Amino acid sequence: MKLIVYNVRDDEIPFVEKWGRDHQIEVTTTTTTLNTETAAEAAGFDGVSCLQTIPYSKELFAALQRLGIHYLALRNVGTDNIDIQAAKANNVQITNVPAYSPESIAEFAVMMALYLSRKVGYMQQQLQEQHEFHFSPAFMGRLISEQTVGVIGTGRIGRHAIQLFRGLGANVIAYDKYPQKVAGGAFKYVDHLEDIFKQSDIISLHMPATADNFHLFDHEVFEEMKPNAILINTARGTIVNTxxxxxxxxxxxxxxxxxxxxxxxxxxxxxxxxxxxxTDADLIKLSMMPNVILTPHSAFHTTESVKNMVNISLNNLKTMAEGGKPADLVD
Incomplete structure (x- = not known):
């Protein structure tokens, strides 16, 4: 068995190499992004592992079919960038990693909320732009415990974020199209998204991107929100109209x-x-705002996450190549 890992980062390589040694399987890594031109690098391999948020197109799946490759294991959760029907039409099975470390993303969301609630960006601006370093009444922030946090999406990540916000004393409300049973009064579901928009001081997004929530947060929604509200997006960019x-x-x-x-x-x-x-004008503008913390899709990035993303992805490939049905099959 031979496997190839696309889009590999330096931090992933030690985990990839260890997995190969542990399973006595040949695993090749490449920094190349998987697309119709680079798919040829996978010729002769039994399966592909990949991590990217740019599209996996029908043309790509046709190229994999021509190469005789029928197994694609994602190292991430999201599948909104994949043409699932094209994958099926070309007999390519896909797996993802539905839970590599919910704690990592949830902690990052809470970190962002703390940073913004305590106006750290304004302190940094004073130091970096004005070259001053002193106390200012303008830096007065708010405790998490005096705020209502609205969590949209109560899957693994959302529930862990709720636990952390609750640990800081926040009043937590939540919305999910498919609400779960709530134990111990940790939070309460609201019936409508509008309740989240209007009641929350902090809104934390933890749902997948779908056609229904494209640009969910637009001008009309921002008008409904409180003027002191903080929006945290560690989910998907398309949910918010930039x-x-x-x-x-x-x-x-x-x-x-x-x-x-x-x-x-x-x-x-x-x-x-x-x-x-x-060079993106929107990115530049956002990066200069003291009331914004902007990070490059890094909420997941901890040693635990990277290890799990690699191991689960390669385990899924091994299972498929051996004729088995992995638990993480995307249908």
Missing amino acids: NDLIFALESGEIAAAGIDTLEDESIDLQDSRSTKKI
Whole structure:
């Protein structure tokens, strides 16, 4: 058996190599992004592992079919960038990693909420732009315990975020299209998203991207939110209309935003070896705002996450190549 790992980062390589040694399987790594041109690198391999948020197109699956490759194991959760029907039509089975470390993303969301609630960005701006370093009444923040946190999406990540926010004393409300039983009064579900928009001081997003929630957060929603509200997005960039978010932040419709996922994420954003400078006007504008914390899709990035993403992905490939049915099959 031979496997190939696309889009490999330096931090993943030790885990890939260890997995290969432990299972006595040949695993080749490449930094290449998987697309119709680079699929040829997979010729002669039994399966492909990949990590990218750019599209997996029908043309790509046709190319994999021609190469005789029928197994694609993602190292991430999201499948909104995959043409599932094209994969099926070309007899390519797909797996994902539905839970590599919910704690990692949940902790990052809470970190962003703390950073923005305590106005650390304004302190950094004073130091970096004005070259001053002193106390200011303008830096007065708010305790998490005096705020209502609205969590949208109560899967593994959302539930862990709720646990952490509750640990800090927050009043937590939540919305999910498919609500679960709530034990111990940790939070309460609301019936409508509008309740989250209107009642929350902090809104933390933890749902997948779907056609129904494309640009869910737009100008109308920002107008419904509290003027002191903080939006945290560690889910998917398409859920938030970037232009409307910028207007809401500049006009005072909302107070702050923590943004780890962006619309139209480029290959360069995912390339840890890239040295290209930022040219996107929206990114530049957001990066200069003291009421914004902007990170390059890094909420997941802990040693535990990387290890699990690699191991679960390669385990899934091994199972499929041996004729088995992995638990993480995407249908």
